[in-house]
Amino acid sequence: MSDTIVSLPDQSTARIPKMNFLTRENGLLSWLLTGDHKRIAILYLISISFFFFIGGALAGLIRLELLTPQSDLMATDTYNKVFSMHGIIMIFFFLVPSVPATLGNFFIPMMLGAKDLALPKINLLSWYLYIAGGLLALYTMMSGGVDTGWTFTTPLSTHYVNTHVLTTGLAVFVAGFSSIFTGLNFIVTIHKMRAPGMTWFRMPLFVWAHYAASILMVLGTPVLAIAIVLIALERTVGIGVFDPAKGGDPLLFQHLFWFYSHPAVYIMILPGMGVISEVISTFSRKRVFGYTAVAFSSVAIAVFGFFVWAHHMFIMGISNYAVLVFSLLTMLVAVPSAIKIFNWAFTLYKGSITFETPMLYAFGFMGLFTIGGMTGVFLGASGTDIHLTETYFIVAHFHFVMVGGMLMAFLAGLHFWWPKMTGRMYPEKISQLAAVVTFIGFNLTFFPQFILGTLGMPRRYASYPPEFQILNVFSTAGATILGVGYLLPVLYLTWSLKYGAIAGDNPWQATGLEWQTQSPPLTENFVELPIMDHEAYDYEWLERHNRDRQKEEEVASAG
């Protein structure tokens, strides 16, 4: 235990428990009709990975096209379709459901000491809606795609393009309801399903982060839904509230769209922040510094997040006073985000840090998210925004937050809880390598884009002036490395399902309730209703708990 906290059971005698949620029932139907939050989480994990690789392949095509200044790999309108589908698939079918629908679905009930989410059938329904939306998006892609960008800007999307806006809109609409149901389920579960003794301030910060994200899902997503309905009506009926030629207001669409889509980036990042809190605490063996501040900063991000949407509209002719107010409010969001980063840093301070894979990803998150967040302040300041918006600077900023932040957090969480989900460890050395490869590939891909953006390279064009080529070549090379970094986990995690070392109940010696039960867990999660009698992240409690259990076992074997 000197340099690592992994406590694996003796491999010669270790066994995966015969009865667990995976072996409880067999057959395809037992999965497709399940109400078990853990099985639904696995279904989600498989489906979002599928969409991630489709979105990733599209990203690869974009980078390949941008290798040379001319538009030579594909026609320019094909390029428009490729980046539009990349955005739509990655945002609505990967980032929004990624951590909440997989790790959140799996672990929120377990962390609260509940048997399931409050509404298991609604949970299953949300997966089916996700699949229906996803199939529609795939159908759109097969039948010719859409070229409005993921923002569906009016009147482009309602008036000028002849691509599949309707089916894409329907896909996003349906997937949106899947997200609403997930958020609703989480809020109800967190309010009503906590085990005895599990007070609000004993909940793991992962749960707090999901609570905040769920508020955003429940309040924001319906507004996106109505905006899409209005676009569909405008396209089909031919008159609408967004068409300036008919007296409508195209800015109204921007307001409605960004009222969801700005909070949506917090829907994407907050659950990731929850993962980082768990990982940082576990691998530095310390309670998260300033637990209450971190918990409230999640809620603060959710609240502030609703009042910053117009910073996407600084160049669209909104009033100067609105620009002033939204600029200020945007900078305010940086405060709770910074509180989190500082508190994680103080958690590390004098902690007993070990560098398992989840921790490497968490470090990656902290660095990259900080850069992503800080550049967000540049974009929130209206003066610099006017220069930088619609350039590669914004692309780089967004990808630093979403890929460098959220995806790193997702991978951190996936590795961290993989032993609990499957009962087996992932191979440590190669996964550490993958984490490092991802970090290097990521920086090589997206850092040059900051420079490209400040030099003035606009986003969403298939060709660019030749003097930008060198930086674009770096970026494309980085994307290749990044691709390898993402393929590796698929390979070794699949391998570990059969050949990984058996993990035991609590390989990381973490304190969450989810670690105090068998791996993989029972369908009911716990043998008996757990009672929470200590604070979150109480490592001394864990030691006492382990000692007591050891004593009990000794007494039992002696008897």
Added chain:
Amino acid sequence: MQDSPAIVQDAVEAETHEHPPYQRHHFETIGQQDDATNFAMWLFLLTEVMFFGGLFTAYLILRNWYYPAFVAGSHQLNIGWGSANTAVLISSSFTMAMGVWCAETRRKSGLVLCLVLTFLLGLVFLGIKTIEYSEKIEKHHVPGFHYSLQSFLDPASDPVAAQYGDKPLALDMARKTELYFFLYFAMTGMHALHMIIGIAILGYMIFRARAGAYTTGHVTFVENFGLYWHFVDIVWIFLFALLYLISRHS
């Protein structure tokens, strides 16, 4: 923080009692189950508020811009039918509330009667809405389908507009009445869709209620449906004021 001790107590009670058949396995007590489903329903209604909120925002902005067109458009609505429909919906909310009371006090025939009345009143509402919609179709006031500006460019030729003493609108403003009718159809159509869903669920509930499903002490389904029905009712009251009653105060 508040409810945890209560859960402990409930859990102790639960160990000594048999579970009623309608309690789902993952809840510790029936009280927890009722609390959770009620709370979920309120949250769902919150998402509905946000959904309709987008339409109300659009209405707010466009009405501010094109007030004369909105007034002239509003005059074309039949305030008699609108008021009748408001009365019908409020009555249906009353019968629904009585239905919840009957379920709580385990009066099976009363519950069935209340649900049937609510069902019928819902159908009456949709019937009146159909009459109103067909009036709009006859006068070519459906946006996007041969929309006619006749009533707004030359109000004297239109008995309804003449009755209100409408002044002719300039062509540019008259065109904006199409936006008014677009919002009218979008908002009342979205509302009608919610009514149709509600009526379908009511039909299902009537069958279940006759089998005695809601009069054994487990009333959350009836209660939550009641919340939904009242919500749809409240939306209509806003729509009635916003669409029918523009500038009727003078």
